[in-house]
Amino acid sequence: MRVLVLGDNTSFHTYRWFEAYKSAGFEVRAIGFEDGESLCERLSPNGKGKLKYLLSIPKLKDVIRKYNPDLIHAQMAGNYGLMAYLTGKPYILSLWGPDVVESPFKSVLHKSMIKKIIKKAQIVHTDSHLVRWFLVKGFGVDPEKIVVFPFGISSKFFEYQVKKPIGEINLISHRKLERLYGHDVILKAVKLLKERGIDFKLYIASFGSEEENLKRLALKLGIANMVVFTGKLNEDDLITFLGKSHIFISSAYSDTTPNSLLEAMALKVYPVLSDLPVYREWVVDGLNGCYFKPGDDFDLANKLEQVIKNLSKLESFLTINRVIAENLANWDKNFESFRNHLLILVQKGAIK
Numbered sequence: 001m002r003v004l005v006l007g008d009n010t011s012f013h014t015y016r017w018f019e020a021y022k023s024a025g026f027e028v029r030a031i032g033f034e035d036g037e038s039l040c041e042r043l044s045p046n047g048k049g050k051l052k053y054l055l056s057i058p059k060l061k062d063v064i065r066k067y068n069p070d071l072i073h074a075q076m077a078g079n080y081g082l083m084a085y086l087t088g089k090p091y092i093l094s095l096w097g098p099d100v101v102e103s104p105f106k107s108v109l110h111k112s113m114i115k116k117i118i119k120k121a122q123i124v125h126t127d128s129h130l131v132r133w134f135l136v137k138g139f140g141v142d143p144e145k146i147v148v149f150p151f152g153i154s155s156k157f158f159e160y161q162v163k164k165p166i167g168e169i170n171l172i173s174h175r176k177l178e179r180l181y182g183h184d185v186i187l188k189a190v191k192l193l194k195e196r197g198i199d200f201k202l203y204i205a206s207f208g209s210e211e212e213n214l215k216r217l218a219l220k221l222g223i224a225n226m227v228v229f230t231g232k233l234n235e236d237d238l239i240t241f242l243g244k245s246h247i248f249i250s251s252a253y254s255d256t257t258p259n260s261l262l263e264a265m266a267l268k269v270y271p272v273l274s275d276l277p278v279y280r281e282w283v284v285d286g287l288n289g290c291y292f293k294p295g296d297d298f299d300l301a302n303k304l305e306q307v308i309k310n311l312s313k314l315e316s317f318l319t320i321n322r323v324i325a326e327n328l329a330n331w332d333k334n335f336e337s338f339r340n341h342l343l344i345l346v347q348k349g350a351i352k
Contacts, residue, residue, distance in 0.1 A: 001346065004067060005030035005040070006060070006084055006091075007075025013096065013151055014075055015039035020335045021073075029067060031060075032080070053079045057086050064089060071122075071351065078110075081117045090351055092342075093121035095131065095256070115139045122351045123342070127151055127257040130278050147341060150257045152331030157266040160239050162322075164246060164268070169200040169308055172245035172269065174238065174260050175252065177208030182251030182274065184217055188297035191221040193304060200226060200308070205241050207232040242267040247307055250274060253294055257281065262329040265321035270314055272303050282324065288317040 003021050007014035009032030018030035018040055030040035033056055043063070047055035060083055064072075072091040074084035084091035095118075118124055119141055126132055127150040135141040171190065175181040183204065190202050204214065204227060211229065218224045230241065242248075248264035250273045257278060264271055265282070271289035273279050283289035290307065292299040307314070345351045 002027040002069045004069035004072045006072055006080045008032050008034050009038045009040040009042045010034045010036040017073060024339050053083055057083060061087060077114050077117045085117045085120055090122050092123040093118060094125040123147060128278050129281055131256055147338060149334040150262055150329050151259050152329045152334045153259060153263050153266055154331055156235060156239060157263055158326050160243055160267060162243055162268045165244055170245040171200055171247045171249060172203040172205055172241060173249045174205040175250055176206050177210040177214060179210060180253055182253055183214050185251040185295055185297045185300060186249050187217050187221055189300035189304060191223050192301035194223055198308060202227045203230060203241055205230045205233055242269055245269050246311055247272055262325050266325035268318040268322055270307055270318060272307060288321050
């Protein structure tokens with residue numbers, strides 16, 4: 001079976017799908033139109049910004065004509081999903097979060113467009129049961145078309161022997177450095193920890209358009225010596241940083257199931273999360289993680305202080321988190337289940 005993965009060519013998610021299909025014996029290509037360090041094939045787009053997806057449809061159709069895929073697997077509804085929709089070819093759609101929890105609410109036009117793209121897909125993949133419920137109730141998507149599993153994490157995370165350093169406290173956030181993820185809230189919260197006499201190191205283990213702004217904010221807050229901006233990390237280095245960290249922080253304002261949370265759980269990093277409904281599929285407040293009010297640095301500081309004081313009592317919950325991640329978020333196992341589901345549908349003629 002010949003598959004064309006259509007998505008952000010700079011994203012590890014797109015690359016992971018490409019590698020998974022390839023390893024499973026599919027004939028596969030993965031292409032995208034994004035600038036930056038490319039992990040997959042990059043095609044030069046026609047136009048810039050959001051318009052490039054529409055203006056590049058002829059170029060995509062040319063690729064499809066020459067490659068003749070049996071199926072397109074599009075990543076995100078609003079850009080590559082739209083392109084797949086306009087090709088007229090059968091496609092699978094993987095939702096990444098913002099395309100379904102933010103984009104439909106920008107306008108009536110956005111909602112109508114996203115709804116059509118999702119409903120036309122042969123299979124809709126989401127990483128959240130909450131999003132599945134929304135797709136069925138809000139968009140009228142056939143529940144039989146929806147498959148739910150997290151993007152998941154590689155077996156390397158489960159093979160790593162976790163041994164946390166003693167005598168120091170390491171905090172980590174490895175969400176992408178964009179406004180949506182509220183890293184400024186994290187910096188303001190750890191400033192309060194410093195003022196309370198709590199010693200720590202904070203690793204901002206990612207990259208993004210807000211990196212320089214956040215570095216300036218750390219300087220302004222007087223915490224630059226306690227914050228390490230690692231930049232973009234490969235998987236092995238990320239595992240090392242998570243392996244020596246005690247507390248994972250996510251200050252997102254909206255989300256679906258983030259891989260960063262699953263990675264933290266696998267490596268026994270205690271989650272402290274903004275209080276969003278989707279996280280409750282994974283974390284019970286006060287047990288295997290805790291929540292703070294989104295955007296509230298004071299509440300975050302209080303929760304961090306509480307967790308730091310009780311870290312020695314949390315080992316059993318950290319072990320539970322690792323078991324949860326291994327059973328539900330193992331990418332290799334999840335893709336195997338997805339592959340079997342896809343092949344059954346093909347054999348039944350449900351995908352054509």
